[in-house]
Amino acid sequence: MEILYQSTRDPLAKKVTASQAILQGLSPDGGLYVPTQIPIIETPLIELAKLSYQELAFKILKPYLNDFSTQELQTCLAAAYGNNFDNPAIAPLTEHAGAFYLELFHGPTIAFKDLALQLLPQLMITAAHKNQLEKEIVILTATSGDTGKAAMAGFADVPGTKIIVFYPKNGVSPVQEKQMLTQTGNNTFVLGIDGNFDQAQTNVKKIFNDQSFKQQLDLNGYQFSSANSINIGRLLPQIVYYFYAYSQLLTAGKIKAGDKINFSVPTGNFGDILAGYYAKQMGLPIKKLICASNKNHVLTDFFNSGTYDRKRPFYVTSSPSMDILVSSNLERLLYYLSDKNSETTRHLMEQLQEDGRYRITAAMQAKLADFAAGFADEQQTATEIKRIFKIDATAVDPHTAVASNVAQPWLTTAPTVIIATASPYKFPQVVWSALTDSAASKGTQKALAQLKNLIKVPYPPAIKMLLTTTSRAKQTLAPEKMKSAIENILFDD
Numbered sequence: 001m002e003i004l005y006q007s008t009r010d011p012l013a014k015k016v017t018a019s020q021a022i023l024q025g026l027s028p029d030g031g032l033y034v035p036t037q038i039p040i041i042e043t044p045l046i047e048l049a050k051l052s053y054q055e056l057a058f059k060i061l062k063p064y065l066n067d068f069s070t071q072e073l074q075t076c077l078a079a080a081y082g083n084n085f086d087n088p089a090i091a092p093l094t095e096h097a098g099a100f101y102l103e104l105f106h107g108p109t110i111a112f113k114d115l116a117l118q119l120l121p122q123l124m125i126t127a128a129h130k131n132q133l134e135k136e137i138v139i140l141t142a143t144s145g146d147t148g149k150a151a152m153a154g155f156a157d158v159p160g161t162k163i164i165v166f167y168p169k170n171g172v173s174p175v176q177e178k179q180m181l182t183q184t185g186n187n188t189f190v191l192g193i194d195g196n197f198d199q200a201q202t203n204v205k206k207i208f209n210d211q212s213f214k215q216q217l218d219l220n221g222y223q224f225s226s227a228n229s230i231n232i233g234r235l236l237p238q239i240v241y242y243f244y245a246y247s248q249l250l251t252a253g254k255i256k257a258g259d260k261i262n263f264s265v266p267t268g269n270f271g272d273i274l275a276g277y278y279a280k281q282m283g284l285p286i287k288k289l290i291c292a293s294n295k296n297h298v299l300t301d302f303f304n305s306g307t308y309d310r311k312r313p314f315y316v317t318s319s320p321s322m323d324i325l326v327s328s329n330l331e332r333l334l335y336y337l338s339d340k341n342s343e344t345t346r347h348l349m350e351q352l353q354e355d356g357r358y359r360i361t362a363a364m365q366a367k368l369a370d371f372a373a374g375f376a377d378e379q380q381t382a383t384e385i386k387r388i389f390k391i392d393a394t395a396v397d398p399h400t401a402v403a404s405n406v407a408q409p410w411l412t413t414a415p416t417v418i419i420a421t422a423s424p425y426k427f428p429q430v431v432w433s434a435l436t437d438s439a440a441s442k443g444t445q446k447a448l449a450q451l452k453n454l455i456k457v458p459y460p461p462a463i464k465m466l467l468t469t470t471s472r473a474k475q476t477l478a479p480e481k482m483k484s485a486i487e488n489i490l491f492d493d
């Protein structure tokens with residue numbers, strides 16, 4: 001049966017093709033697109049293990065992207081996963097201190113977002129062509145630090161697109177900010193807001209659903225789409241590396257085909273770990289998906305109690321990409337937990353909007369057994385960075401450290417893969433302080449050099465580029481001004 005895409009909120013809304021879902025980003029009723037069914041992978045795991053990353057990606061993605069031809073998808077994949085990664089394995093698996101680390105930071109912006117955002121622009125322009133879209137696509141993106149840069153890098157100078165990124169001006173690391181400000185491409189725009197990620201994301205969603213603004217855009221020849229993980233085209237490519245981690249364990253003789261493994265995932269918007277949930281539904285033998293949070297542990301509390309409550313203090317932490325209180329992809333999980341009940345899902349999302357909290361039923365809660373959840377506070381995160389370095393001289397970034405710390409009680413239950421989401425060079429001050437118990441140099445360049453001296457890892461291309469490119473001027477605004485900033489960019493030529 002052909003897979004189409006439907007909204008999590010409205011059972012009667014028109015089902016759309018994969019390419020249409022990717023172009024739209026969000027369903028018109030405010031819900032998120034989900035596939036009408038999740039395909040089972042029939043190929044034996046031992047056969048999948050023989051495939052390259054690109055070949056495996058084709059195998060996993062083709063059933064979902066069924067209105068893309070074989071040729072189209074292969075062309076997109078070849079452009080996405082090539083020399084733009086500094087490791088030919090794309091997502092190599094390494095072993096440190098009794099756990100496996102899936103290194104997803106070998107792409108152009110040294111964070112895991114590249115695995116999806118190098119592919120999404122390819123899918124989007126192919127989709128635009130396929131649907132005879134005459135309009136220019138405007139990608140609106142809220143970022144907690146890494147999506148912004150990865151999306152700008154992916155869409156830079158892609159004909160027929162513009163990308164506008166909003167980030168919390170005090171909520172990203174100095175390297176993350178500099179990475180965004182040094183991005184080239186006349187079609188890329190980046191703005192800091194006086195607020196946190198949740199405010200940026202909420203306003204982006206509001207702007208998406210603003211019907212009169214949509215008409216105004218339409219008249220001016222524009223259409224919005226999203227590069228956040230609310231876009232199904234961002235989520236699906238992330239399924240691939242769960243299978244790929246398993247392949248590498250098989251090839252290395254660490255497991256036998258069929259053995260169950262754990263994944264520990266540093267979680268913010270719940271996109272990465274949701275891709276792991278899809279992988280499990282597709283037949284990958286996963287024991288536990290461990291949802292790891294930092295001091296903003298709204299998800300840990302949800303998994304342990306069945307109540308989601310965003311009304312709590314917000315903390316800026318050393319792992320900024322997880323500083324999120326409204327995890328947008330949880331909506332897709334609620335849809336599955338309720339046996340694809342759009343009424344229930346919509347109702348819960350309305351409660352979240354109106355009361356700031358909701359509680360799921362006991363039946364839904366019982367289905368959370370696929371997951372485990374925990375959090376690491378700031379001290380535990382720093383201690384974990386130091387512990388791993390002491391054992392085998394490997395430095396991990398703070399997000400990876402959170403997942404690694406939370407995974408510890410699970411290591412004895414099954415081989416455990418920790419999703420290593422960023423390079424330590426993205427957070428040089430934090431990593432240096434954790435390793436040496438002393439304050440790092442304030443300047444980014446000095447802090448990087450200091451860390452390099454200590455961990456003896458060559459700079460990845462992204463860091464070399466950062467050090468040699470001048471920044472554009474930093475622009476900031478109040479969250480309420482986001483819409484008018486977009487108008488200025490799009491209508492004021």
Ligand SMILES: *Cc1c(COP(=O)(O)O)cnc(C)c1O
Pocket residue numbers: 111112113145146147229266267268269270271272273321322399421422
């Ligand atoms: C985005 C990000 C995360 C969180 O991923 P989600 O899909 O939002 O849950 C974790 N670590 C890093 C480094 C990230 O950039």
